[in-house]
């Protein structure tokens with residue numbers, strides 16, 4: 750029952766195999782003598798690895814909202830003895846409180862997503878004989894409006910009556926464009942002025958002086974942010 754002859758030859762085809770060693774204990778109880786006979790047998794196996802293919806990444810959620818949502822990305826691939834490795838752009842993923850790996854690194858979970866998490870994120874799967882890279886995934890993370898600012902040009906403390914001036918409002922938001930709009934109010938919301946990111950006043954006069962407030966709204970998230978400026982106009 751226990752082997753006494755050992756015959757070894759190289760694994761073939763060599764490129765697709767690794768050698769695995771397994772140890773077995775052979776034991777036989779010899780009742781008549783009252784002790785156990787034992788031998789340790791080592792067997793070497795050629796372990797054939799199936800090359801890596803079909804590496805894909807799937808996200809479990811879309812329409813993520815910055816600071817509110819959590820997303821899990823799962824990497825899957827065909828092949829045997831797979832190792833999973835994640836990248837964020839050209840860097841390795843760094844695990845921290847918000848960024849966790851699980852299921853033997855198959856799954857990447859990002860909690861309270863930030864706009865900077867958008868990626869491209871991708872996974873590299875490898876085994877002893879080959880590797881494969883998933884197509885990159887770019888997360889659409891909705892945020893804003895944030896970093897709102899209001900400037901007036903020309904940039905002077907007081908504008909002369911009769912001059913032209915432009916108030917410009919800017920803010921960061923995703924989605925941008927259609928979903929992101931500006932509202933202007935003059936002197937504490939008494940006058941609704943316009944809906945563009947720029948407000949131009951031709952031939953300014955003293956009655957144009959006052960508080961201007963710009964409010965930016967992200968229509969998809971229904972979030973707003975506002976800021977204001979005091980416009981000064983002097984008589985000539």
Ligand SMILES: *[C@@H]1O[C@H](CO)[C@@H](O)[C@H](O)[C@H]1NC(C)=O
Nearest residue numbers: 832833834835841850853854
């Ligand atoms: C998961 O990834 C980490 C960091 O890349 C690595 O240290 C660890 O060995 C991996 N675990 C498994 C089971 O592959």
Ligand SMILES: *[C@@H]1O[C@H](CO)[C@@H](O)[C@H](O)[C@H]1NC(C)=O
Nearest residue numbers: 837838842843848859865866
């Ligand atoms: C990806 O990298 C950016 C910096 O380039 C970092 O701010 C962000 O937190 C990273 N995201 C993840 C999920 O690692």
Ligand SMILES: *[C@@H]1O[C@H](CO)[C@@H](O)[C@H](O)[C@H]1NC(C)=O
Nearest residue numbers: 873874875876878879880881
């Ligand atoms: C992936 O395989 C290619 C050859 O197919 C090799 O050049 C590269 O170094 C491998 N990368 C990793 C991370 O194993």
Ligand SMILES: *[C@@H]1O[C@H](CO)[C@@H](O)[C@H](O)[C@H]1NC(C)=O
Nearest residue numbers: 901905906907978979980981
């Ligand atoms: C208008 O005048 C006030 C008080 O002098 C000043 O605080 C404010 O910055 C001025 N506005 C602008 C746009 O410079």
Ligand SMILES: *[C@@H]1O[C@H](CO)[C@@H](O)[C@H](O)[C@H]1NC(C)=O
Nearest residue numbers: 950951952953954955956957
């Ligand atoms: C000042 O300009 C506003 C429009 O910009 C106009 O309605 C108003 O009549 C002007 N006032 C004077 C005193 O010119």
Ligand SMILES: *[C@@H]1O[C@H](CO)[C@@H](O)[C@H](O)[C@H]1NC(C)=O
Nearest residue numbers: 814815816817969970971972
């Ligand atoms: C984000 O979460 C906060 C608190 O739970 C909630 O009040 C807010 O409406 C959420 N924002 C969006 C855009 O879903």
Ligand SMILES: *[C@@H]1O[C@H](CO)[C@@H](O)[C@H](O)[C@H]1NC(C)=O
Nearest residue numbers: 966967968969970971972973
């Ligand atoms: C947007 O917010 C306003 C109040 O801030 C609320 O009255 C309105 O119902 C919200 N709309 C949506 C679509 O959530």
Ligand SMILES: *[C@@H]1O[C@H](CO)[C@@H](O)[C@H](O)[C@H]1NC(C)=O
Nearest residue numbers: 936937960962975976977978
């Ligand atoms: C103008 O903005 C400042 C902060 O930038 C805020 O403290 C103030 O209440 C605002 N005033 C109005 C009239 O909106």
Ligand SMILES: CC(=O)N[C@H]1CO[C@H](CO)[C@@H](O)[C@@H]1O
Nearest residue numbers: 863864865894895896897921
């Ligand atoms: C350019 C700039 O100021 N960016 C800031 C916009 O707001 C976000 C979050 O509120 C900050 O993380 C950025 O640094």
